Amino acid sequence: MRGSLKITPNAAYALHEIQTPTGTAVREYLSRSGKVFAVAWQGPWLPDLKQLLGPYFAQYRQAVQTPKAHTGHSPISIRQSNLVVQQTGHMRAFAGRAYLTDQLPSGVTAESIR
Amino acid sequence: MILNSMTRNPIPSAAMCHHAEFPASSRLVALAALAATAFLLTSCGGSSSSSPKNTIVTSGSNVQSIAVNAGPGGNYANGVFTTVTVCLPSSSTCQTIDGILVDTGSYGLRLLSSSGGGALTLSLPQQSNASGNPIGECAPFVDSVTWGPVVTADIQISGEQASSVPTQVIDPTFAALPADCQNFGVPEQDTLQTLGANGILGIGPFLQDCGGACAGTGPNNPGLYYSCVTTTCQITPEAIAQQVANPVGSFTTDNNGVIVELPAVTAPQVSIAGSLVFGIGTQSNNTVGSVSMFPINANAEFTTTYGGQAYAGFIDSGSNGLFFLDSATTSLPVCGDETDFYCPASTTNLSATDSSSGGASETVNFTVDNADALFSDQAAFVFPSLAGPNPGTFDWGLPFFFGRNVFTAINGRSTPAGAGPYWAF
Numbered sequence: 001m002r003g004s005l006k007i008t009p010n011a012a013y014a015l016h017e018i019q020t021p022t023g024t025a026v027r028e029y030l031s032r033s034g035k036v037f038a039v040a041w042q043g044p045w046l047p048d049l050k051q052l053l054g055p056y057f058a059q060y061r062q063a064v065q066t067p068k069a070h071t072g073h074s075p076i077s078i079r080q081s082n083l084v085v086q087q088t089g090h091m092r093a094f095a096g097r098a099y100l101t102d103q104l105p106s107g108v109t110a111e112s113i114r
Numbered sequence: 115m116i117l118n119s120m121t122r123n124p125i126p127s128a129a130m131c132h133h134a135e136f137p138a139s140s141r142l143v144a145l146a147a148l149a150a151t152a153f154l155l156t157s158c159g160g161s162s163s164s165s166p167k168n169t170i171v172t173s174g175s176n177v178q179s180i181a182v183n184a185g186p187g188g189n190y191a192n193g194v195f196t197t198v199t200v201c202l203p204s205s206s207t208c209q210t211i212d213g214i215l216v217d218t219g220s221y222g223l224r225l226l227s228s229s230g231g232g233a234l235t236l237s238l239p240q241q242s243n244a245s246g247n248p249i250g251e252c253a254p255f256v257d258s259v260t261w262g263p264v265v266t267a268d269i270q271i272s273g274e275q276a277s278s279v280p281t282q283v284i285d286p287t288f289a290a291l292p293a294d295c296q297n298f299g300v301p302e303q304d305t306l307q308t309l310g311a312n313g314i315l316g317i318g319p320f321l322q323d324c325g326g327a328c329a330g331t332g333p334n335n336p337g338l339y340y341s342c343v344t345t346t347c348q349i350t351p352e353a354i355a356q357q358v359a360n361p362v363g364s365f366t367t368d369n370n371g372v373i374v375e376l377p378a379v380t381a382p383q384v385s386i387a388g389s390l391v392f393g394i395g396t397q398s399n400n401t402v403g404s405v406s407m408f409p410i411n412a413n414a415e416f417t418t419t420y421g422g423q424a425y426a427g428f429i430d431s432g433s434n435g436l437f438f439l440d441s442a443t444t445s446l447p448v449c450g451d452e453t454d455f456y457c458p459a460s461t462t463n464l465s466a467t468d469s470s471s472g473g474a475s476e477t478v479n480f481t482v483d484n485a486d487a488l489f490s491d492q493a494a495f496v497f498p499s500l501a502g503p504n505p506g507t508f509d510w511g512l513p514f515f516f517g518r519n520v521f522t523a524i525n526g527r528s529t530p531a532g533a534g535p536y537w538a539f
Binding site for chain 1: 185187189190191192193215217219220221253254255256257258294296297298299300301307308309310316318320323324325327332333334335336337338413414415428430432433434435437440442448451452453454489495502503504505506507509511
């Protein structure tokens with residue numbers, strides 16, 4: 001992904017912040033062993049989630065297309081045993097996050113991923 | 115980069131210059147940039163009623179009937195629908211289409227083609243670029259994209275008229291969905307079954323669905339508009355004047371915003387009726403009265419405070435519930451089957467406070483019921499207490515509109531209460 005990068009080390013993980021050319025900011029959370037366990041995004045446009053989610057994109061696509069009891073537009077809140085993907089906002093302003101539930105470092109909560 | 119268990123690939127050094135600051139609370143920080151104006155509106159006087167902020171007007175050339183019901187797909191929960199007439203530009207060849215979702219969270223009219231099971235059969239003229247190639251659009255919503263050609267239509271709603279408005283036709287038989295559009299991740303909604311409507315009437319506080327970003331070239335272009343040759347489409351710059359536009363902004367009168375007026379609802383219903391009123395302070399039936407005003411930022415957001423903590427908030431008639439925060443913060447469990455809704459053990463009454471920088475502050479009381487229990491009533495499609503999670507954010511969806519007249523003022527347009535963009539209620 002293209003963009004300017006800022007790296008912030010943290011006791012439990014490293015935070016990589018990427019400002020993409022379209023104005024949507026992406027954050028990726030890396031464990032101390034260098035594995036990405038979460039990503040978050042915020043900005044006027046949807047990011048390339050295929051790139052962000054990598055091998056989990058297909059799982060997400062399948063989950064997000066599962067028909068619901070009623071039709072209706074709502075934020076996305078997908079919770080599977082290994083993967084959580086949530087997206088909020090509206091046209092011209094979106095934010096979201098995805099994380100691997102079994103790979104959150106000790107002491108890191110979902111609330112800190114945003 | 116990708117989300118996986120592998121060591122990440124290094125980002126090219128050329129990309130590592132000039133980091134733009136992205137504080138964790140950037141959405142809230144952005145609110146500090148709001149222009150300060152007057153907020154508590156006491157001019158003009160409201161109509162007399164036991165609830166002066168929720169008098170529903172039913173007559174006037176600027177008044178359009180709306181209804182919350184199951185919609186044309188027969189299965190929509192908390193969808194508010196209306197009827198729109200589209201015509202070939204400068205002609206009397208028109209088609210009137212009902213079952214159009216009224217959405218204050220988007221911008222522009224989108225009509226589902228009959229090839230997708232929608233009602234549109236009128237062949238509206240295709241918009242083309244300077245090379246004569248047809249223009250298509252991948253329009254992003256929070257949970258879906260709509261894909262299809264950009265056309266030009268004259269639009270009539272109530273007594274209001276707009277000429278030659280760029281409009282989208284949602285058409286699954288248009289060119290193949292581009293990879294960049296699919297990679298937004300959200301599914302394409304191009305059938306009556308998935309969209310649940312014959313179209314979407316986007317009448318939010320901005321004039322276009324993109325703005326300056328889509329007029330540019332190169333990597334800064336977010337990829338909404340495409341130039342298509344046979345069945346292959348590529349991202350293309352789209353001038354602002356050509357972009358799919360909020361029809362209200364193009365009306366010849368009453369073009370500074372809208373008021374959505376729906377009655378109070380205390381229990382699930384089959385349907386309710388209300389009005390969509392065009393213009394703010396332009397007629398005797400759309401005065402601002404004593405409503406509170408909330409200027410909004412460039413993200414069309416204000417601040418919602420819950421439990422002493424400030425969050426980004428927005429009002430959106432196109433969201434079908436009240437979507438806010440998470441189970442850890444609210445103590446409301448999500449449903450076991452549909453994790454986008456809350457399923458508390460019993461009816462839960464909550465409150466939060468909406469405010470904007472230098473503006474009004476208003477406490478909103480709301481109720482959350484168990485979504486599984488609500489949906490067990492197969493005949494009901496109006497749910498005032500339908501809610502779900504939305505971490506870090508308050509999305510005041512359609513239930514917020516029940517019992518409130520909600521004003522949406524368009525960016526840059528003047529009203530007696532000041533210039534848009536703002537919400538007032």
